Amino acid sequence: MATLKYSRQRESIKEYLSKTRSHPTADSVYLHVKEEFPNISLGTVYRNLNLLADIGEAVKIATPDGGDRFDGRTEPHYHVVCTSCGNVFDLELDPQYMEAVNQTANQYFDGTIDNHTSLFYGTCSECLKKNSSKDLK
Amino acid sequence: MATLKYSRQRESIKEYLSKTRSHPTADSVYLHVKEEFPNISLGTVYRNLNLLADIGEAVKIATPDGGDRFDGRTEPHYHVVCTSCGNVFDLELDPQYMEAVNQTANQYFDGTIDNHTSLFYGTCSECLKKNSSKDLK
DNA sequence: CTCAATGCAAAGTTTTTGCACGGTT
DNA sequence: AACCGTGCAAAAACTTTGCATTGAG
Numbered sequence: 260m261a262t263l264k265y266s267r268q269r270e271s272i273k274e275y276l277s278k279t280r281s282h283p284t285a286d287s288v289y290l291h292v293k294e295e296f297p298n299i300s301l302g303t304v305y306r307n308l309n310l311l312a313d314i315g316e317a318v319k320i321a322t323p324d325g326g327d328r329f330d331g332r333t334e335p336h337y338h339v340v341c342t343s344c345g346n347v348f349d350l351e352l353d354p355q356y357m358e359a360v361n362q363t364a365n366q367y368f369d370g371t372i373d374n375h376t377s378l379f380y381g382t383c384s385e386c387l388k389k390n391s392s393k394d395l396k
Numbered sequence: 397m398a399t400l401k402y403s404r405q406r407e408s409i410k411e412y413l414s415k416t417r418s419h420p421t422a423d424s425v426y427l428h429v430k431e432e433f434p435n436i437s438l439g440t441v442y443r444n445l446n447l448l449a450d451i452g453e454a455v456k457i458a459t460p461d462g463g464d465r466f467d468g469r470t471e472p473h474y475h476v477v478c479t480s481c482g483n484v485f486d487l488e489l490d491p492q493y494m495e496a497v498n499q500t501a502n503q504y505f506d507g508t509i510d511n512h513t514s515l516f517y518g519t520c521s522e523c524l525k526k527n528s529s530k531d532l533k
Numbered sequence: 534c535t536c537a538a539t540g541c542a543a544a545g546t547t548t549t550t551g552c553a554c555g556g557t558t
Numbered sequence: 559a560a561c562c563g564t565g566c567a568a569a570a571a572c573t574t575t576g577c578a579t580t581g582a583g
Contacts, residue, residue, distance in 0.1 A: 264557050264562050285548080300565045305548060307563090321458035323513075326547055339505055342513075350504060356496050363489050368476055368518035376460075376479075376517040381505035401537050401582050422573080437540045442573060444538090463572055539580070549570065556563075 263314075269307045271295050276317055276331025282338070282347035284326045318375045320347055335374040343386035350379065400451075406444045408432050413454055413468025419475070419484035421463045455512045457484055472511040480523035487516065 271292050276283075283291070289304040308329050311317035320328040320338055325345045330338070337350040337357065357374060364372045382390070408429050413420075420428070426441040445466050448454035457465040457475055462482045467475070474487040474494065494511060501509045519527070 261562070262558090266556080266563055268564075298565065300567095301547095302549075302566075303564055306550095309549095319460045321460040323456045323458040323464060327460060337501075339501060339509070342510070348504065350501055352497065352500050356493070356500060359493050360489065360497055363493060364474075364476060364487055364516050364518065367485065367487060368516075369521060369524060371519035371524065372476070373479070373517045378515045379501050379505075380510045380513040381501065382508035384506060387506060387508065398537070399583090403538055403582085405539075435540065437542095439541075439574075440539055443575095446574095535583090537580105537582080539578105541577095541579105543574105543576085545572100545574065547570105547572080549568105551568085552566095554564085556561105558560090558562095 266307075268292065268296055268299055268303055269310070272304065272307050273311065273316065273331065276311070276329060279331075280349065282320060282328040282330050284328055286326065288329065320376065320378065322347065323380075330375075333375075337374070337377045337379065339379045339381055339383075341383035341386055342380050343382050343390065346383060348383065403444075405429065405433055405436055405440055406447070409441065409444050410448065410453065410468065413448070413466060416468075417486065419457060419465040419467050421465055423463065425466065457513065457515065459484065460517075467512075470512075474511070474514045474516065476516045476518055476520075478520035478523055479517050480519050480527065483520060485520065 272288060275288060275291050281287070285301070285305055285308055288308065289299070289301050292299055292304065308317065308319070312319040312329070316331070316333070318330040320330060320340070322328060322340050322345055323342065328347045330347070332349070335357070337352050339348045339350050341348070361372050361374050409425060412425060412428050418424070422438070422442055422445055425445065426436070426438050429436055429441065445454065445456070449456040449466070453468070453470070455467040457467060457477070459465060459477050459482055460479065465484045469486070472494070474489050476485045476487050478485070498509050498511050
């Protein structure tokens with residue numbers, strides 16, 4: 260395989276991903292890193308995001324509407340996607356349940372289940388508020 | 397809200413979704429329904445797929461690579477996405493675990509968790525075979 | 534008759550890719 | 559020097575949408 264070389268752009272992307280909890284889209288990452296590297300291109304951001312996901316230093320989270328989201332948090336954890344606003348949240352699940360579920364899932368997937376990318380859909384509290392106020396009219 | 401009118405195209409889409417276990421993409425649905433309705437357009441397929449998802453008669457499953465997948469199975473169940481080939485599989489999870497996990501997730505999402513769309517990533521057995529033979533060379 | 538659904542094509546969004554150049558090793 | 563990474567722009571992949579027409583109620 261090709262040898263990985265250092266690049267300031269990739270470093271900046273990694274740093275941003277590791278610090279934010281917002282599970283940004285590729286475009287959000289682009290906008291942020293652009294502040295430090297005004298000439299960076301969206302293509303470079305995509306290439307690095309996919310590269311980081313490939314080597315396990317980031318997680319790509321697919322959402323049903325809008326683009327994919329990325330997460331730089333490396334400890335195993337689940338996610339919840341709000342189907343109303345599209346935002347992604349970390350889910351603090353009792354390790355005991357995560358273990359049990361992963362074990363069951365692995366009966367079918369032979370130990371390959373990636374518990375970073377397990378994912379639920381729901382409606383976040385902010386959207387619940389908005390929706391209930393809409394229901395009133 | 398607008399009143400729903402019958403259409404043979406939508407009926408055909410629904411029937412296909414309810415019979416297949418392949419979790420097809422919009423394009424696969426299009427190709428299939430095209431056999432019965434040669435003039436059907438991809439736009440119509442998308443419109444109906446989204447409509448069915450909105451009224452809860454189908455589930456839209458986002459995958460990190462390739463297009464979204466659709467499922468017509470209506471009983472609550474989880475899915476596993478193969479990150480190698482992109483295929484989606486049903487996951488028969490002990491209801492007791494599903495219940496426990498949903499309950500925990502719902503502490504954060506206030507009872508809105510949709511247990512049709514909860515989703516894991518892994519590598520399916522077919523891809524495991526292919527990958528291991530690649531590793532040998 | 535009314536309005537939802539369709540087919541078609543154009544446009545929108547998101548992501549990938551080819552290529553020449555610059556940066557890291 | 560070798561070759562990976564970048565910026566740019568074009569292209570690809572996927573999905574939505576406007577509009578005239580057809581079809582259900």
